[in-house]
Amino acid sequence: MNPSVKRHQLILQQLQEHKHVEVPDLCEALNVSAVTIRKDLKLLEEKGLLFRTHGGAALENPYIKDRPVNEKEQLFAEEKAAIGAAAARLVGAQEAIIMASGTSMLALARALPPNQPLTVITSALNVGMELLRHPQIEVMQLGGYLRHSSSSVTGPYAEQVLADISCSKLFLGVDGIDLDFGLTTTNIGEAHLNQAMLRAAQETIVLADSSKFGKRGFGRICGLDQVHRIITDAGISAQDVRKLEEQGIALTVV
Structure with a gap:
């Protein structure tokens, strides 16, 4: 077999197993x-x-486009429910x-114990409405420009409010996790607000199903050095698990 054809087969095999691969790892293998x-x-890629x-390289297009929240909710629904329960x-x-x-x-809002006294600051209307049903949970709804x-x-209104707040934990959803580039979202305004949230919290916990790994959105939120824990599902590759643990990030796999 032609050496280049054999390499191509092995590269594609690695991609099927890990979803994305890096040049140094392929060089070594x-x-x-x-x-x-x-x-x-x-x-x-040309093929x-x-x-x-x-x-x-990645098996799927790593650059994410914005999707309506009702469409996103249908994707990886079981995994997100398990992630939300672990976060709760x-x-x-x-x-x-x-x-x-x-x-x-x-998913986290739905999993929180309804009778547990708690204060939640959120930028999401659907999260606020979900928690409004629980009288023991106080909700501070951030204001500003509403993204459809x-x-x-x-x-800036939401960012200004966060400047005067200190919380124990930030639970953060992202559109992409690139182990080199960090956490991203599809909207630059949301990335800026997430950065203000990071400054207001003592601990950052990222909730992300395994499809988010190896992908990038338009707006960078932060590097992985600002993340304390990631909660994801069993679809995460062993390679990504190893690299996250090497960076000292606590990992919960549901």
Whole structure:
């Protein structure tokens, strides 16, 4: 078999197993130079078999487009419910927490004990409406420009309120987790608001189903060095688990 054909087969096999691969790992596995691997990835991309990314390749398009929240809610619904339940177990009575926007936040809101005294600051209208049914949970709804696609607010008004708040935990949903680039979302205004949330919280916990790994949105929120814990599902690759643990990030896999 032609050596290049064999390499291409092995690259595609790695992608099927891990969803995304990086050039240094392929160099080590195939015992060839980075120049050779990049040429292989370029050829495979031209054939429509993968998408090149910064430093590697992905099986799916790594650049995310915005989708309506009701459409997102149908994707990975069981995984998000399990992620939300695991996150709810981290919340203690009398805590003040921030919940950002996204379908994983809605899953967390549905999993919170209804009779547990709690203060929740949120930018998401659907999260606020879900929690409004529980008299023991005080809800501070942030105000600002309402995004139709996410049913959440962005803008300077919400950021100003957060400047005067200190909370124990931030629960953050994201559109993409790139192990080099960090956490991203599809909207730059939402990224700025998420940054204000980070400054207002002592601990940052990311809720993300495994499909978010290896992807990037338009707006960068932060690097992984600002994340304390990630809660995800069993679809995460062993490679990503290892790299997150090497960075000292606590990982909960449901």
